[in-house]
Amino acid sequence: MAGSKIETRQRFTFLDIFRIFGGLLIFSSVLSYWFTSTASWNLLEGKYTNVDFYKFEFSRLVFPSHYGTMSLKQLSLYNGTDSSLPIYISVNGTIFDVTKSKHIYGPGGRYHIFAGHDYSRLFVNGCFKKRDQWTFDLRGLDRQVVQSTLEKWSQYFTRHPEYWRVGCVDFPSLKEIEPPEICDDGLVYPGF
Numbered sequence: 001m002a003g004s005k006i007e008t009r010q011r012f013t014f015l016d017i018f019r020i021f022g023g024l025l026i027f028s029s030v031l032s033y034w035f036t037s038t039a040s041w042n043l044l045e046g047k048y049t050n051v052d053f054y055k056f057e058f059s060r061l062v063f064p065s066h067y068g069t070m071s072l073k074q075l076s077l078y079n080g081t082d083s084s085l086p087i088y089i090s091v092n093g094t095i096f097d098v099t100k101s102k103h104i105y106g107p108g109g110r111y112h113i114f115a116g117h118d119y120s121r122l123f124v125n126g127c128f129k130k131r132d133q134w135t136f137d138l139r140g141l142d143r144q145v146v147q148s149t150l151e152k153w154s155q156y157f158t159r160h161p162e163y164w165r166v167g168c169v170d171f172p173s174l175k176e177i178e179p180p181e182i183c184d185d186g187l188v189y190p191g192f
């Protein structure tokens with residue numbers, strides 16, 4: 001009996017542990033590549049190697065009331081005009097911190113229009129020149145186009161290594177408000 005116990009212990013070596021972990025690692029990398037097109041579940045390529053992301057997470061832990069759900073009015077404070085505050089944009093109700101791209105979203109930036117707002121309608125139809133389209137109101141737009149376009153934009157901001165999700169918008173009711181006009185001659189996003 002004693003002899004067979006020793007034999008069993010000897011059979012399971014460090015090499016076996018190494019093989020198991022190695023196998024799991026390869027299996028995980030293959031799965032990760034399938035789902036994220038990276039071998040590391042996006043951990044090395046994404047925001048997880050960005051020190052600012054951890055500063056943000058720490059600050060969220062210490063001041064939870066600064067994050068979470070906010071009204072459109074609260075969101076408008078984060079439009080880049082006050083340099084002591086971060087810059088937020090919202091897509092379909094999800095708020096992202098885009099402070100890292102001040103040159104794009106800060107005052108004078110090409111897409112400053114989005115800073116401090118949820119102008120999801122613009123993300124869909126690109127009608128930047130028409131003031132009534134600067135809204136989160138998606139009524140009248142093709143549902144499928146809305147869904148696929150906003151999903152792509154949300155993914156874009158979620159996966160961006162220097163942007164992170166801050167919270168969501170508590171939208172007011174649109175019941176009493178007329179939907180914006182249909183605009184079908186807007187810019188077409190060249191990306192995706």
Ligand code: HEM
Nearest residue numbers: 098101104110111114122123124125126127187188189190
């Ligand atoms: C539906 C229409 C469009 C929307 C909603 C849109 C939105 C955006 C957004 C949000 C960004 C910033 C991405 C980031 O934060 O990294 C961006 C970047 C950019 N977009 Fe557009 N865009 C549109 C159409 C166009 C068109 C028609 C062009 C030019 C032909 C264009 C040229 C660019 C360029 C060059 C950038 C890089 C950032 C820069 O240098 O300012 N976009 N777009």
